[in-house]
Amino acid sequence: MRVLAAMSGGVDSAVAAALAVDAGHDVTGVHLALSQNRQTLRSGSRGCCSVEDSHDARRVADELGIPFYVWDLADRFTEDVVDDFVAEYAAGRTPNPCLRCNEKIKFTAVLDRALGLGFDAVVTGHHARLDGTELRRSVDAAKDQSYVLGVLTPEQLAAAMFPLGGMTKDRVREIAAERGFGVAAKPDSHDICFIPDGDTRGFLSRRLGSQPGPVVDAATGRQVGEHDGTYGFTVGQRRGLGIAAGDQRPRYVLGIEPVTRTVTVGTADLAGVPAVRTGAPTWTGRAPQLPFAAQVQVRAHGAPVACRVRPDDGGGLLVEFADQQRGVAPGQSAVFYEPDPDRGDRVLGQAAVTAAVEREAGVRR
Template sequence: MRVLAAMSGGVDSAVAAARAVEAGHDVVGVHLALSTAPGTLRTGSRGCCSKEDAGDARRVADILGIPFYVWDFADRFKEDVIDEFVGAYAAGDTPNPCLTCNEKIKFSALSERAQALGFDAVATGHYARLVDGELRRAVDEDKDQSYVLAVLTARQLAHAMFPIGDTPKSEIRAEAARRGLAVADKPDSHDICFIPSGDTRAFLGARIGIRTGKVVDAVTGESLADHDGVHGFTIGQRKGLGIDAPAADGSPRYVTAIDSATATVTVGPRDRLDVWSIDAERAVWTRGTVPDEDIDCVVQVRAHGGLAPARARASADGTAFTVELGEPLTGVARGQAAVLYRPDATRGDEVIGCGRIVRA
């Protein structure tokens, strides 16, 4: 089988490519140049897709004895991922750029080009498993990335490979060292890859600008503070609210609502964060068919955490679904993904589908 190995320059994609070679596939490595500033260097565990990362990926390809190319996707990445990220925050939503990147870059633009060039599959270093076409959680629960892959369609999954999803991260590093790959001890990327400083508020502020508004108490309606833009807030946020004092009873306040139209941020007690139902749109059903009856499931609303037993119902046309929770979740925001898992013990294992949250 002809396999295109997406090589980020990290240890996970390096071992994924090595395993594809070892399995006897005809493998070609490709690094995606996503930065519009290609001279940018990585700083420790911050940032990715840098000049340094491209060099690391090339050295791994040399050791594996496979052809290697760099494909420039910077313009598309800016348009489909960065611009959408900024626009979502300006609208008061909380997007997940990793999910968008998987949807529109790694498993849309990249996979489409790979198939056009005659490749059968794209292999990546994601921590997830494919079992008979079903997307499942990785063996290493702490590293599981099935949440950010749940946006993939059945057709995209049919041309995907996740070679390391059956192995804990510690063993992946040990394997890389045994194979003589210099990236064995390279730090994992953290935070948002295109914000290497880690200062998301400053990044957004430079692109959205100042749009002043009020921070308002949910209980009394009192105006508590001014702010420079709703992009500096997300549902469930407790710190950085610009409020001088806690509530009258001494309890902390949390962001409970964001209205971008009026630039109003509402704060209140923790119990106002409890969510019992979720509406999601832009639904993707992993098996390619819309469920024709209610689904008992586990819903997850954040990449690491935010799980609850639930019952979901798809809309008639399958483009949306509603979730009724068996126990409340907190910190649920518009723009996040609601991913449905077929229940087993507690976390769920098989991905059923996902959608973007529009109401909670």
């Protein structure tokens, strides 16, 4: 097959490209230039898409003897991922930019272009498995990325290759070292790639400006603090609240209201929710018949929990948790997995959380 290897400059995509070559495919490497300031140097494990990353990807391609190109998708990335990220926070939601990048950039813009150029598939260094066209978790649970791939469609999965899903990250580094790749010991990227200093609140403040408002205690209705912008908070947050609640019990963000600029906080006993509502779902395979039982994961690094999924108004879903969950924020994706223990690593699909079902009257979430 003619295969396009997306090469970020990291060890995972380097080994994925190498394995595609070993499998006998006709491989071409491509590095995605996503940053509008690519000359900014990478700092350890923070950031990506720097000029260093491009050079690292090119060196690996040269060692593999495959053609290599750089595709400038910075404007598309800014519009579909960065601007969306800012808009979601401004609206009081908590987006996942990695999921959005996979949806809009790597498996829409890139895959569409690859297929248009006559390639049969795109290979990436994601830690996830494909069983035919069924998406499954990686064997390395600590590195599993199936959550951020849960937005992919059956057509996209049919043209994707994830050769690392059956091995651990340690094995990936071993393969890179055996081949003499200079990226074998390169640190993994962490945090949000377009915020290399890790200061999300500062990034949003520079984009949105100061928007002061009150922090209110849910139990008493009393103002217990002030903030410079609701975009600096996410539901479930405990640290950095800057409040004086009057006792030593920890407070959590329970709700965010950007119109009135109000952040509502409360104690742990108020933080759990029994269910959430979502927008319209997307499915990685045939749509399951509603209602159905599943496991659901609501954060990229969260633990799955048993749930019951029912139809809701407007084409969305009502997701009822077996156990109350904390920190489920609007904007996050609820990714559904098969409930059968023997197939519980299979991804069914996802839907964006729109609201938590109220447990306590008067608490807006």
